[in-house]
Amino acid sequence: MSDRRDNPNADERPDIDKKPTPAPSRDTPFTTADMPIGGRLVGFLDDDIAKQPTVLRTDGYDILVVKDLKMHFPVTKGLFKRVVGHVKAVDGVSFTIRQGETLGIVGESGSGKSTVGNCVMRNLTPTAGQILFDNRDVTNIKGKELGTFHKYLTMVTQDPFASLDPRMRIEDSILEGVRINRLVTDPHEQADLVTRLLVLVGLNPKFAERYPHEFSGGQRQRISIARALALNPAFIVCDEIVSALDVSIQAQIVGLMMRLQQQLGLTYIFIGHDLSVVRHISNNVAVMYLGKFMELTSSDELYEKPLHPYTQALISAAPIPKPRVDRQRQRILLEGEVPSPINPPAGCNFCTRCRYADERCRTEEPALRDVGGGHMVACHRVAEG
Amino acid sequence: MGKYLVKRLLLLIPTLILVCVIVFALMRMIPGDAVDMVVYNYATNGQVITRAEAEAKLGLDKPAVTQFFIWFGNMLRGDLGNCLFRGDTVWSVIRAQLPISLELALLTFLLSLVISIPIGLYCAAHPDTISDGVIRTLSVVLASMPVFWIGTMVLVYPAVWWGFSIPLTYVSITQNFAQNMRMFLVPSLVAAVTSAGMNIRAVRTMTLEVMRQDYVRTGWAKGAGEGRVMFHHAFRNALIPVITLFGGSVAGLVGGSVVIENMFNIPGIGQQVVTALNNRDYPLAQGCTVVFAVFVMLINLVVDIAYKWCDPRVSLE
Amino acid sequence: MKNTEKRRRKNAFLDFLGTLWRTKKVAFFGLLVLVLFILVAIFADVIAPQKMENGLLASHLMDAAKPPSLEHPLGTDAMGRDLLSYMIYGARTSVILGISCTILSTVISVIIGVTSAVIGGRFDLYLQRFIDAWQCIPGMLIMLILMSIMGPGMVSMVVVLSVPGGIGGSRMIRSAAISVKDSGYCGMSKMLGGKNVWRMIHHVIPNIMPLVLMNLANSLGGTIMMESTLNFLGFGVNINTPSWGYLLTSQGRSKMYTAPWIGLAPGLAITIMVFAAAMFGDGVRDILDPRLKGGMGSFSRKKIRRIAAKYRSRKKAAEGTNG
Numbered sequence A: 001m002s003d004r005r006d007n008p009n010a011d012e013r014p015d016i017d018k019k020p021t022p023a024p025s026r027d028t029p030f031t032t033a034d035m036p037i038g039g040r041l042v043g044f045l046d047d048d049i050a051k052q053p054t055v056l057r058t059d060g061y062d063i064l065v066v067k068d069l070k071m072h073f074p075v076t077k078g079l080f081k082r083v084v085g086h087v088k089a090v091d092g093v094s095f096t097i098r099q100g101e102t103l104g105i106v107g108e109s110g111s112g113k114s115t116v117g118n119c120v121m122r123n124l125t126p127t128a129g130q131i132l133f134d135n136r137d138v139t140n141i142k143g144k145e146l147g148t149f150h151k152y153l154t155m156v157t158q159d160p161f162a163s164l165d166p167r168m169r170i171e172d173s174i175l176e177g178v179r180i181n182r183l184v185t186d187p188h189e190q191a192d193l194v195t196r197l198l199v200l201v202g203l204n205p206k207f208a209e210r211y212p213h214e215f216s217g218g219q220r221q222r223i224s225i226a227r228a229l230a231l232n233p234a235f236i237v238c239d240e241i242v243s244a245l246d247v248s249i250q251a252q253i254v255g256l257m258m259r260l261q262q263q264l265g266l267t268y269i270f271i272g273h274d275l276s277v278v279r280h281i282s283n284n285v286a287v288m289y290l291g292k293f294m295e296l297t298s299s300d301e302l303y304e305k306p307l308h309p310y311t312q313a314l315i316s317a318a319p320i321p322k323p324r325v326d327r328q329r330q331r332i333l334l335e336g337e338v339p340s341p342i343n344p345p346a347g348c349n350f351c352t353r354c355r356y357a358d359e360r361c362r363t364e365e366p367a368l369r370d371v372g373g374g375h376m377v378a379c380h381r382v383a384e385g
Numbered sequence B: 001m002g003k004y005l006v007k008r009l010l011l012l013i014p015t016l017i018l019v020c021v022i023v024f025a026l027m028r029m030i031p032g033d034a035v036d037m038v039v040y041n042y043a044t045n046g047q048v049i050t051r052a053e054a055e056a057k058l059g060l061d062k063p064a065v066t067q068f069f070i071w072f073g074n075m076l077r078g079d080l081g082n083c084l085f086r087g088d089t090v091w092s093v094i095r096a097q098l099p100i101s102l103e104l105a106l107l108t109f110l111l112s113l114v115i116s117i118p119i120g121l122y123c124a125a126h127p128d129t130i131s132d133g134v135i136r137t138l139s140v141v142l143a144s145m146p147v148f149w150i151g152t153m154v155l156v157y158p159a160v161w162w163g164f165s166i167p168l169t170y171v172s173i174t175q176n177f178a179q180n181m182r183m184f185l186v187p188s189l190v191a192a193v194t195s196a197g198m199n200i201r202a203v204r205t206m207t208l209e210v211m212r213q214d215y216v217r218t219g220w221a222k223g224a225g226e227g228r229v230m231f232h233h234a235f236r237n238a239l240i241p242v243i244t245l246f247g248g249s250v251a252g253l254v255g256g257s258v259v260i261e262n263m264f265n266i267p268g269i270g271q272q273v274v275t276a277l278n279n280r281d282y283p284l285a286q287g288c289t290v291v292f293a294v295f296v297m298l299i300n301l302v303v304d305i306a307y308k309w310c311d312p313r314v315s316l317e
Numbered sequence C: 001m002k003n004t005e006k007r008r009r010k011n012a013f014l015d016f017l018g019t020l021w022r023t024k025k026v027a028f029f030g031l032l033v034l035v036l037f038i039l040v041a042i043f044a045d046v047i048a049p050q051k052m053e054n055g056l057l058a059s060h061l062m063d064a065a066k067p068p069s070l071e072h073p074l075g076t077d078a079m080g081r082d083l084l085s086y087m088i089y090g091a092r093t094s095v096i097l098g099i100s101c102t103i104l105s106t107v108i109s110v111i112i113g114v115t116s117a118v119i120g121g122r123f124d125l126y127l128q129r130f131i132d133a134w135q136c137i138p139g140m141l142i143m144l145i146l147m148s149i150m151g152p153g154m155v156s157m158v159v160v161l162s163v164p165g166g167i168g169g170s171r172m173i174r175s176a177a178i179s180v181k182d183s184g185y186c187g188m189s190k191m192l193g194g195k196n197v198w199r200m201i202h203h204v205i206p207n208i209m210p211l212v213l214m215n216l217a218n219s220l221g222g223t224i225m226m227e228s229t230l231n232f233l234g235f236g237v238n239i240n241t242p243s244w245g246y247l248l249t250s251q252g253r254s255k256m257y258t259a260p261w262i263g264l265a266p267g268l269a270i271t272i273m274v275f276a277a278a279m280f281g282d283g284v285r286d287i288l289d290p291r292l293k294g295g296m297g298s299f300s301r302k303k304i305r306r307i308a309a310k311y312r313s314r315k316k317a318a319e320g321t322n323g
Helices: A113-120 A144-152 A170-180 A187-200 A205-209 A217-229 A247-264 A275-281 A299-304 A309-317 A323-328 A359-363 B002-029 B034-044 B051-058 B064-076 B090-125 B130-144 B147-162 B177-211 B214-221 B226-264 B269-279 B282-310 C002-023 C025-042 C083-119 C121-136 C139-150 C154-181 C184-191 C196-232 C244-252 C260-288 C301-322
Strands: A062-077 A082-098 A102-106 A128-133 A153-156 A235-239 A267-272 A284-289 A292-298
Touching: A062 A113, A062 A267, A082 A102, A082 A113, A082 A128, A082 A267, A082 A284, A082 A292, A102 A113, A102 A275, A113 A235, A113 A267, A144 A153, A153 A217, A153 C184, A170 A187, A170 A205, A170 A217, A170 C184, A170 C196, A187 A205, A187 A217, A217 A247, A247 A267, A247 A275, A267 A275, A275 A284, A275 A299, A284 A299, A284 A309, A292 A299, A292 A309, B002 B064, B002 B282, B002 C121, B002 C139, B034 B051, B090 B130, B090 B177, B090 B226, B090 B269, B090 B282, B130 B177, B130 C260, B147 B177, B147 B226, B147 C196, B147 C244, B147 C260, B177 B226, B214 B226, B226 B269, B226 B282, B226 C139, B269 B282, B269 C139, B282 C121, B282 C139, C002 C025, C002 C260, C025 C083, C025 C260, C083 C121, C083 C154, C083 C196, C083 C244, C083 C260, C121 C154, C139 C154, C139 C196, C154 C196, C184 C196, C196 C244, C196 C260, C244 C260
Parallel strands: A102 A267, A102 A284, A153 A235, A235 A267
Antiparallel strands: A062 A082, A062 A128, A284 A292
């Protein structure tokens, strides 16, 4: 396929079921010295990375391991804030991402995909579960350690109009993290860094002096990306970064993200609701529904051989850019509403809208398990097939 | 609505306690020793008491926190203590003067409404015309004039020219309505006119703001008449900010009554507070301030309820 | 680099003046009047015909309550002091107190509002409860009580005119600061390691600056008014310090008929100054927050009527051709 990513590791598709690479557990706090990726900022930017792509160390070890992540928000009622229930935004999600690869998470709004991103970013402290970043437990870190953590793991968010301070010049926005953490203090070096970062994300370095309102959504998103890159992170959580953009711009931004991944050896979690966009950039895609992964496999496999009824419905809903084919295909229409995450169905979360649902689906919760070749599905019916 | 009401009423309790703490703390900070004054007071009556006795009489021998709780507890029972100079209890003084201040405030409030809402609506209906400009400029001029200056002129010139003067003794409204109005109409009119200056502009701005909304445009577009659009679409929606505005102006009104009462020599609480502060009569000043604060709290309650009634979306954070 | 920044700032100020001149002539004149009063206050010693000696304007009881003449352009007061000189020195009290207290109270508002918004949580809750209660006590009474605590004088006037207003004004600042704090860029700044103070200085305060300036321009008139009111009630500056409000209460009232110029001059001065401040404040608000402007924007009633009429005539025409 011509639109597949041109990754040097493209042929080594990861096997999801492969056990995480064992590494010596280090419970020492984060320090800037012992991170595996990249050098420190200034030295790293000495090469003109825009011209000479530098592939950093990509030995494909498990950089992020998430085990049984749960994020429940209490629902309170009445004068004394009695807790009457929990919104189970994320309810038991496990995955592993290898360095230099991308995990896509798709799902409709309210499925908890952004909550997963925010938990990984540790903007939220999960109710239960474990998050291991570079083999360190980051589930409960806070304060200084969290600050150090955020130098290696940054985020780009959805709304390009809200994410840039309208009263800050582009330069200042990009340099904010660098200034907060006092990574580069010399004004000339700072200016140099901004120029390099702007070139890196495909913008004119002269834009540094301007204000956000002078830019379009796509350009702003590029600026947001430059800001995320300023700290020289190893990992970026992309939370619906193209959802607010025009389709043509979406392609550009996705292309940019893919180029950056190659040049800088980045690892992504790419959250989105558009399956075709997510598939384009991801090595593996997880389909989320009501706080749980329904299916998790390599993106091609997911697209060509979707096993879960929900995934099938999602794929059938995506338009095919060939009208004749598009007209002939069969669409699976989902009926009914997404159940409330406060009170999810007893068995399979999807059973209320699934056309294959039987008695077992309504009572017994299916586990996410390997049905062959690293294809993970949470469905009772697939097991037989 | 019922739930909202209960919540809102429960919120009054901590607010009242905090108000009392603030007033109590501020009063304690006023210099000038009340003990000396009590000793001096007794001495003028031919009695000799020691400072310790005077302290005990005032309850000042106990720690400040205890004093506060004694005062607060007594207050809940309706006992605000005794005046230091007048022989009465604070409550009896306030009870005698509260109706006067309330009448003045109410009259001012109503007059201010009657003046500013129609004029404000007129301006909103004819924006950027000459009459609108004149009214707006005049309203700013009115708001810029010190109320005590207008008051002084109103007091002096009619008296000299027409021999009109405001009666000095208070007659209750039930006893003699004409005499009562003779006393209150001019002061409240002066207060209302100066506060109307701001309110006219606010009513105009808020109505215009609402008139820019899509639903009002729809009103015009579907061919509704001017009156219908103004009242049915625009004013009812503008009512919410207007209620907030007038509710908020009540605290200012009460503060303004201090000036008005002093100027027109109306024996209300506002005048009493100034006298009490000048005489260092703490219990009286304290009592008056708390009564004023409770009044403002109740008005805020009414405003909040009206607000909720107008806009069902409102909820307490 | 610093130079360009400086130039930019200066340009912004000049730009602002230019906009004021082009779009809001009245506001510009308001500003001019304010500047004039400030100049009078600053150069009082130079301008005043009768100079202050040892912080006092000497009284000449022989010339008491003389009507305006060439020698005394505004007449003399009941103690025979030149009224013009008294007014000029009085401007010092009103203008200096008015402007400094307005700035101070805005600064207090910003500090309280922004801290409360950014720190949030329990701190915010308790602080807001306190301010709720504080707001229930009429401001006038608080000022009188504070004046009683600190006694008459310039310093206590500064405190009294700025602290209660500052606490009251913090509400508006807080709500604006909360909306900035909840914005994407502030969250991102937090993620990048920005502490509360960093976010306050670099995001929250710059973004609420228009509101702060508006607040500043709009509360100037009120502060001047309050200053003279306190002086009028006898809770103001020292009685030897010339003050417009005090002149009104001490002499203006009793001489209102026999020597009206004594009451007229301070009243007019206050009115002009407050009016100028109000005009300036309005202009600033219109420029900084066009949403609140008096105009009706692009959907004026006239325009809509025109569109409606067009629609109707077209419909009629269509019916005509059909029928």
